[in-house]
Amino acid sequence: MVQHPEPPKAHQEQPRAQRLGPRPLPLHLATTNLMLLSSLAVWPIAKNASPHLNPHWLARFSQLLPDLASVDPNEFTAALIRAGLARIGAMTGGMQRYRRHGWHRDLPDPPVFWREGSSRLLAYGEAGMPVLLVPSLVNRAYVLDLAEGQSLARWLPRSSTARQGMRPFLLDWGDPGRAEQRFDLAAYIARIRRALKHVKRETGQTPILLGYCMGGNLALAAAVTAPEDVAALALLATPWDFHAGGAHHAALVQALAPALVPAPASAGEAPPMLEVDTLQGFFWALDPFTALKKFTQFATLPEGSDAERRFVAMEDWLNDGVPLAGAVARECLLGWYGENRPVQGRWLIDGRPVLPQDWRKPALVVLPERDKLVPKEGAAALLTQMPQAQRLDAPSGHIGMMVGPRAEAGLWQPLADWLAATAGTGAAAKTRSQTEKPARKPRSRTAPSTGPRTGRRATKVQA
Numbered sequence: 001m002v003q004h005p006e007p008p009k010a011h012q013e014q015p016r017a018q019r020l021g022p023r024p025l026p027l028h029l030a031t032t033n034l035m036l037l038s039s040l041a042v043w044p045i046a047k048n049a050s051p052h053l054n055p056h057w058l059a060r061f062s063q064l065l066p067d068l069a070s071v072d073p074n075e076f077t078a079a080l081i082r083a084g085l086a087r088i089g090a091m092t093g094g095m096q097r098y099r100r101h102g103w104h105r106d107l108p109d110p111p112v113f114w115r116e117g118s119s120r121l122l123a124y125g126e127a128g129m130p131v132l133l134v135p136s137l138v139n140r141a142y143v144l145d146l147a148e149g150q151s152l153a154r155w156l157p158r159s160s161t162a163r164q165g166m167r168p169f170l171l172d173w174g175d176p177g178r179a180e181q182r183f184d185l186a187a188y189i190a191r192i193r194r195a196l197k198h199v200k201r202e203t204g205q206t207p208i209l210l211g212y213c214m215g216g217n218l219a220l221a222a223a224v225t226a227p228e229d230v231a232a233l234a235l236l237a238t239p240w241d242f243h244a245g246g247a248h249h250a251a252l253v254q255a256l257a258p259a260l261v262p263a264p265a266s267a268g269e270a271p272p273m274l275e276v277d278t279l280q281g282f283f284w285a286l287d288p289f290t291a292l293k294k295f296t297q298f299a300t301l302p303e304g305s306d307a308e309r310r311f312v313a314m315e316d317w318l319n320d321g322v323p324l325a326g327a328v329a330r331e332c333l334l335g336w337y338g339e340n341r342p343v344q345g346r347w348l349i350d351g352r353p354v355l356p357q358d359w360r361k362p363a364l365v366v367l368p369e370r371d372k373l374v375p376k377e378g379a380a381a382l383l384t385q386m387p388q389a390q391r392l393d394a395p396s397g398h399i400g401m402m403v404g405p406r407a408e409a410g411l412w413q414p415l416a417d418w419l420a421a422t423a424g425t426g427a428a429a430k431t432r433s434q435t436e437k438p439a440r441k442p443r444s445r446t447a448p449s450t451g452p453r454t455g456r457r458a459t460k461v462q463a
Helices: 025-047 055-068 071-101 143-147 150-157 185-203 214-225 247-260 274-284 288-299 306-319 325-339 374-385 407-424 430-435
Strands: 110-114 119-123 128-132 166-172 208-213 233-237 363-368 390-394
Touching: 025 071, 025 274, 025 288, 071 288, 071 306, 110 306, 110 363, 119 185, 119 374, 128 150, 128 185, 128 407, 143 150, 143 166, 150 166, 150 407, 166 185, 185 214, 185 325, 208 407, 214 233, 214 247, 233 407, 247 274, 247 325, 274 288, 288 306, 363 407, 363 430, 390 407
Parallel strands: 128 166, 128 208, 208 233, 233 363, 363 390
Antiparallel strands: 110 119, 119 166
């Protein structure tokens, strides 16, 4: 059954809910207080140059001992307490300022082009080269449409790079409904394939597929299992070797995952969902003092500044998480992070391994320079297994490259250049030229596009 686009709904002001972030708040507060207590605890050991102290810190403390010899121990302890309380005060002051801030995301939704279960395909623009955007499952899709000036989805149709224009379609996964709570990764990938077929049928063009973060893993699997429905593939900050550049993170997941993502209680039941605060706890483990650093810095930003608004927008999105279906959580935490199956060729979808080398059409791999969530080495493994792919190094972090102040110059524009160049080679435009029509009617069929082969040499996209 053909699903015609739904018109955009008029934006209605919603009651402002109390901000919950940073989540989980008790964990962030406890971590900072633990830092204060540990400073007080280590001082008696350090001042005596205990041989049990870490050698690196023992050497640094030993250099301070002559200066501390004349300091009253009680006064120094009091100074430690004041310094710790000042740091806690600066952090909590930043948190309170964030939680009281008046900015809230109020962008109206674009038309719904297709819907299935809890998922929607949102259409940006009315014509042009179709580009299907696939976000991660663990955060809201609107990171690709965060705010005015921070929306790749709204910027691409206005970009002058592509002669025929661009028409992004954002796959908004939504909250898992009754059906999605029983989904595994294969079920989500099958949904992407159905979305691709709908876009191809309704636009008359074979879309380019773009995946961000975990969405890149899903997009790659969809592309290699349905290559006739994908003209080209872009993978942004997509983890592939989960043990590269962050082995300690993998070890932590291996230790915690069995308890956090248990098997189903009985045959036929779905594993329990992995809730948002538990997921946020994993992100906290990547850098336990992130909240201390970023909210202390936020407290110093000028009120009403663009930097202040950008911080609030990103933080709101970070804390607006989505629970993960139990089977998906087990596949990701145990199979990806624990056993590192993707890079070993052991990640199976419908019994078939997902192999990047099976993708023969144009591809782009984007590597953020300062990515704490997806180490650069782990994402770069895709270039080894997909040697025809072009490479783009984005000068930001995992989230900053998408919505930060340098996003347009560092990612959006070079990405648009690659999309336009790919379309210009015929990969995305071939279906239209074959039909010799400017547009297609709904439900009409098109010949599958195989797309051009590219050189085997990996190159770097110049911004």
